Amino acid sequence: MLAHDVPFWNVEEIRKWGLQALESEEMTEGYPIIKGSDKAIERIDHVIPVVGYLTLRQTSIRDATKRWLKKHGFPDIPVITRPNNLKLEEGMKWKADTLAYLYPHVIGSIDDTLDIFNYLPSSYKGTIFLYGQTDYPKSDLNIIPCKTWDDVYKKVVEHQAALQRTAGNPT
Template identity: 70%
Template sequence: MVARDFPFEKPEEALKWMILALQSEEITEEYPIIEGSDKAVERINQVIPVVGYLTLRETSIRNATKRWLRKHGYPNEPIITRPDNTRIGEGMKWKAETLAYLYPQVIGSIDDTPDIINYLPDSYKGTFFLYGNRTSSRSDLDIIPCNSWDDVYKKVVEYQASLLERAAGHARLHDSQ
């Protein structure tokens, strides 16, 4: 059973299932792929290398997550999982703190969960590609909304081009001094 098949009209049962799903290797390996994400990530990896995966899945199911990524053809990169002792209600905070800590080695993230943005510090300088027709009220961060995986790819290409333009501008300024 995957989340879309669960009867969410029963909140207590839904919460129990969600907790189980975050801890179950079997459920993890059966998650459906978001259509187009595998091909988009493959193309993105050619523009800006994917350096890893940051997930709310627990460390205890890291190997199942790795198998899922391999099965669907995602780049073979490290997986950072939520420590098993992190309370589920604090997962987004942990994820945001980890993402902020990884900057500048990790210059950005693609995620479909806007909640993480609420926990990112004002000082976060990375770029957040918010997938899935979602929005954020934070204007102090570099958040790029993306409606589809094709849109994510296009916006990553535009982002990379702007980085190269800025670098070229800095080089020209430096050469003229």
């Protein structure tokens, strides 16, 4: 989950450490796995192909991100990272713009933050599986809240036909 605007973190030393942590290959490779995410992605990939990872992590740590994914058994597919010269606070707009640009090759995404909805165009026709959420603000976007990774898998299966129509594949 993305944490920002935490009042007691609003100290220069903590902000500086946080930015360094975001650029650390060692810390990236040491992140714990979200329980069930690896198995859910593996199962989802059997329903509809998982074609890539779109992350706010910087390009400078892409290799560490790939190593982390491999270590945890995630599919070996492209990783699209935030350009190094792009500030973190501009990252969500970049991510939304990139996701919209990749449509219809990428017909959906699993995300864990509502922030992306502030930047996706209302014309975006892809599906967002909103992990860790049971509700979301009213939107014209196709948003499917999923509390757990098992829920994400179940919702992908449930919406498989619609996803395949979006991709231009008849069911």
